[in-house]
Amino acid sequence: MSHPLERFLAKIERRGKLPERDREVLLRLPGERRAHAAGDLLFKADDPAKFCIFMISGFVSRVRTLSAGRQIVAFHLPGDAVDLQSFLFSKTDHSLEANGATESYWVEHAAVRDAVNQSAIVRDALWLDTLVDAAVFREWTANLGQRRALQRMSHLFLEMSARFRAVGLVRNETFPCPLTQTNLAEALGLSLVHFNKTLQILRKGGLISTAHSISILKREELVQMCGFDGAYLHLDQSRVEDIVAADRDSGSA
Amino acid sequence: MSHPLERFLAKIERRGKLPERDREVLLRLPGERRAHAAGDLLFKADDPAKFCIFMISGFVSRVRTLSAGRQIVAFHLPGDAVDLQSFLFSKTDHSLEANGATESYWVEHAAVRDAVNQSAIVRDALWLDTLVDAAVFREWTANLGQRRALQRMSHLFLEMSARFRAVGLVRNETFPCPLTQTNLAEALGLSLVHFNKTLQILRKGGLISTAHSISILKREELVQMCGFDGAYLHLDQSRVEDIVAADRDSGSA
DNA sequence: CGCACGGTTGACACGACTCAATTGCTGTGG
DNA sequence: CCACAGCAATTGAGTCGTGTCAACCGTGCG
Numbered sequence: 001m002s003h004p005l006e007r008f009l010a011k012i013e014r015r016g017k018l019p020e021r022d023r024e025v026l027l028r029l030p031g032e033r034r035a036h037a038a039g040d041l042l043f044k045a046d047d048p049a050k051f052c053i054f055m056i057s058g059f060v061s062r063v064r065t066l067s068a069g070r071q072i073v074a075f076h077l078p079g080d081a082v083d084l085q086s087f088l089f090s091k092t093d094h095s096l097e098a099n100g101a102t103e104s105y106w107v108e109h110a111a112v113r114d115a116v117n118q119s120a121i122v123r124d125a126l127w128l129d130t131l132v133d134a135a136v137f138r139e140w141t142a143n144l145g146q147r148r149a150l151q152r153m154s155h156l157f158l159e160m161s162a163r164f165r166a167v168g169l170v171r172n173e174t175f176p177c178p179l180t181q182t183n184l185a186e187a188l189g190l191s192l193v194h195f196n197k198t199l200q201i202l203r204k205g206g207l208i209s210t211a212h213s214i215s216i217l218k219r220e221e222l223v224q225m226c227g228f229d230g231a232y233l234h235l236d237q238s239r240v241e242d243i244v245a246a247d248r249d250s251g252s253a
Numbered sequence: 254m255s256h257p258l259e260r261f262l263a264k265i266e267r268r269g270k271l272p273e274r275d276r277e278v279l280l281r282l283p284g285e286r287r288a289h290a291a292g293d294l295l296f297k298a299d300d301p302a303k304f305c306i307f308m309i310s311g312f313v314s315r316v317r318t319l320s321a322g323r324q325i326v327a328f329h330l331p332g333d334a335v336d337l338q339s340f341l342f343s344k345t346d347h348s349l350e351a352n353g354a355t356e357s358y359w360v361e362h363a364a365v366r367d368a369v370n371q372s373a374i375v376r377d378a379l380w381l382d383t384l385v386d387a388a389v390f391r392e393w394t395a396n397l398g399q400r401r402a403l404q405r406m407s408h409l410f411l412e413m414s415a416r417f418r419a420v421g422l423v424r425n426e427t428f429p430c431p432l433t434q435t436n437l438a439e440a441l442g443l444s445l446v447h448f449n450k451t452l453q454i455l456r457k458g459g460l461i462s463t464a465h466s467i468s469i470l471k472r473e474e475l476v477q478m479c480g481f482d483g484a485y486l487h488l489d490q491s492r493v494e495d496i497v498a499a500d501r502d503s504g505s506a
Numbered sequence: 507c508g509c510a511c512g513g514t515t516g517a518c519a520c521g522a523c524t525c526a527a528t529t530g531c532t533g534t535g536g
Numbered sequence: 537c538c539a540c541a542g543c544a545a546t547t548g549a550g551t552c553g554t555g556t557c558a559a560c561c562g563t564g565c566g
Contacts, residue, residue, distance in 0.1 A: 064395045067480045068404065071395040085384040088377060093388065093485050117373060124341060127380055131338040134383065135346065137390035142317040142324040144397040145442025149522075151321065180544060189398025191523050196546065198522095227320045232346050401553075433512060444555050449514065451554095 004033060004105035007079035007167060008054050012125045014166065014236055022121040029115055031107035038178065042082075042096040042104065049086035051106040055079060058102025059178050063186070064094040072187035074136065075160070075179075079167045085130050087112050100178030132234045139232045144189050149198045151226040152188050157208060158228040161216050166235045174215040257286060257358035260332035260420060261307050265378045267419065267489055275374040282368055284360035291431065295335075295349040295357065302339035304359040308332060311355025312431050314440070317347040325440035327389065328413070328432075332420045338383050340365050353431030385487045392485045397442050402451045404479040405441050410461060411481040414469050419488045427468040 003009075005027055012018065018026070033056070036042060042053065042060060055078050062074040062082075073094060076082045086092055087109040116123035136159075143155050164175035179187075185195035202208050207222050209215045216222065256262075258280055265271065271279070286309070289295060295306065295313060308331050315327040315335075326347060329335045339345055340362040369376035389412075396408050417428035432440075438448035455461050460475050462468045469475065 062391075064391065066395055066399050068401075069399040071398040073391045073394050085387060088381045088384055089388075089487070094391070116376075120370060123369075123376070127383075128341045130380075130384060130387065131341055134338060134387035134390055135342075137387055137394060138315075138317065138326045138347070141326050141390055141393045141397060142319055144394060145324040145440075146319050146322040148321070181546095182544080187398075192545090193524075193547090194522050200546085234342070434514095435512080445513090446515090446556075447554050453514085 003027060004031065004056050005029060005054055007056065008081060011079040011167060011235075012129070015128070015234065018121060018125065022119045022125075025115050025119040025122050026125070029107050030111050031105045034104055034106055036098040036102045036104070038098055038100050040098045040102075042098060042102075043092065044095045045093055046091055049083065049089055049092050049109075051108055052084050052087050052112050053082040053096070054105040054107065055082060056103040056105055058104075059099045060102055060104075061097055061099055061179075061183065061187070062094050063097055070186050071189065072183060073140070074133070075187070077163060077167060078169070081126070081129050084112075084126060085133070099183060128234075135232045135234065147226060149188070149190055149194060150201060152190075153184075153195070153198055153202065154207070154222045154226040155228050156184070156188060157214060157216065158219075158222055158226070159230070159233065160214065161219075162230045162233055162235065166233075172215075173217070173219070174213050176213045177210075178212065256280060257284065257309050258282060258307055260309065261334060264332040264420060264488075265382070268381070268487065271374060271378065275372045275378075278368050278372040278375050279378070282360050283364050284358045287357055287359055289351040289355045289357070291351055291353050293351045293355075295351060295355075296345065297348045298346055299344055302336065302342055302345050302362075304361055305337050305340050305365050306335040306349070307358040307360065308335060309356040309358055311357075312352045313355055313357075314350055314352055314432075314436065315347050316350055316439070323439050324442065325436060326393070327386070328440070330416060330420060330422070334379070334382050337365075337379060338386070352436060381487075388485045388487065400479060402441070402443055402447060403454060405443075406437075406448070406451055406455065407460070407475045407479040408481050409437070409441060410467060410469065411472075411475055411479070412483070412486065413467065414472075415483045415486055415488065419486075425468075426470070426472070427466050429466045430463075431465065 009018075009023065009026060012026075031051075031054075034042075036058070043049070045065065055076050057078050060076050060082065061072045062076070064071045064073050082096065082104070083092065112126070116126060139159075143152050147155060160177065161170065161173075161175060164170050169175050181195055181199070182192050185192045188195065190198070199210070202222075203210070205218075205221075207216075207218045207225075209217060222228070262271075262276065262279060265279075284304075284307075287295075289311070296302070298318065308329050310331050313329050313335065314325045315329070317324045317326050335349065335357070336345065365379070369379060392412075396405050400408060413430065414423065414426075414428060417423050422428050434448055434452070435445050438445045441448065443451070452463070455475075456463070458471075458474075460469075460471045460478075462470060475481070
């Protein structure tokens with residue numbers, strides 16, 4: 001786990017192996033390692049965007065601040081590309097906060113541009129990653145719009161569990177989670193108090209337990225309760241292999 | 254307005270002119286015109302995705318159906334690329350419904366792939382469009398999570414107004430809107446009854462009026478009320494010109 | 507004519523928020 | 537070593553926003 005993009009690559013390749021040549025294009029992306037402590041802002045809303053950030057370790061959240069309150073619009077964990085989309089935007093509309101000690105790899109936009117120009121496969125892999133992000137946003141929209149606090153919470157926990165599992169951070173149905181209840185409430189569009197009371201329903205039902213980590217104790221019941229289906233996360237068996245084939249056929253550079 | 258992609262191109266070019274050569278790549282995308290009546294499903298959730306759809310006229314919504322209810326996760330109007338993201342996915346997690354008589358242009362994934370392989374500028378324009386989509390999803394998430402019914406509604410109306418304006422469909426602060434109150438409620442995560450009652454607050458305040466269209470009567474008050482800032486829609490002055498320059502510099506095919 | 511559908515209204519129940527206070531934990535300094 | 541501050545978690549009480557149920561109206565259309 002020495003290369004800064006190893007985890008990202010591993011996530012990408014869960015969807016299908018990349019040819020050696022294209023993997024190299026990705027792994028040679030030049031960048032800079034940075035470390036942040038819990039509470040640090042990696043960037044603020046309206047900052048000019050100059051880098052794409054790849055998570056090496058730790059945990060961050062993207063937060064959009066409105067006059068009505070703070071909304072966490074996404075979480076990111078090791079292996080995620082955080083601000084990939086920024087490379088076509090001039091600035092961001094939200095800030096990025098470290099929720100625990102975090103290491104990340106900062107790649108200048110120009111370097112990303114070069115890489116996608118060099119390899120159609122890398123291009124598609126990165127593009128796909130931004131599209132998966134978008135799918136997650138849609139799911140959150142549906143989650144906030146249609147589900148009650150209890151189901152909404154269950155859904156988030158199951159999503160997090162699936163994503164942590166995909167990067168090998170789940171042991172014994174338990175994953176580390178540096179988020180405070182305030183953070184989780186901000187992600188779910190709930191008040192802190194109501195979040196807490198709802199959480200205790202899940203705990204008393206023996207469905208989950210929390211310490212500084214979260215344990216899924218009765219997965220089936222949770223899934224039943226909220227109707228979770230992780231397909232939208234596109235963690236596996238995607239079409240990357242088809243895409244690789246298509247790219248080969250169209251004979252792109 | 255005879256070419257099916259004219260409106261889409263116009264929207265793209267609000268962000269910056271494309272070079273003639275790249276515009277041609279886009280305009281030569283082969284596809285098929287289709288017409289749909291109000292209520293038709295253009296595709297269903299879990300259908301295999303084979304086309305990218307460009308809106309020519311009319312209005313459609315993307316609907317995610319959960320056991321808890323239906324959530325409209327996006328609206329699309331003339332000039333929008335609806336399922337662009339699908340070209341890297343094998344299937345969709347939501348369905349697409351026509352809310353009024355609709356004309357659209359269906360382009361096979363392979364053709365889109367060819368186009369983005371031929372032109373880095375077209376690639377970036379399309380990619381950017383999917384990223385703007387994602388920015389809108391984030392904004393909806395924040396809207397649903399943090400704002401009360403009244404402000405949430407105001408925000409949606411202002412977003413729609415801005416987007417309709419961008420494609421020249423606003424006359425006199427009024428735009429056509431074939432949505433029923435049920436539809437709008439599904440987009441806002443509100444019950445029909447509560448939507449209706451909240452709408453009447455806006456009407457009685459003289460802020461908006463509705464017929465089969467929506468009129469923004471007191472824009473300033475609405476903006477104040479919900480803190481609307483349309484920057485996330487990226488309708489204008491984006492970095493496409495910089496991007497074109499960057500593509501030129503890196504000498505891509 | 508009558509039905510279906512969209513819109514409107516009132517009454518009531520319940521989910522969620524706010525306010526306020528308390529506990530427990532951790533780190534810090536005297 | 538203890539006192540204390542600060543933060544996260546917890547709890548209770550009361551209010552308010554929103555959902556549900558149910559009915560009714562108007563219009564367009566078969």
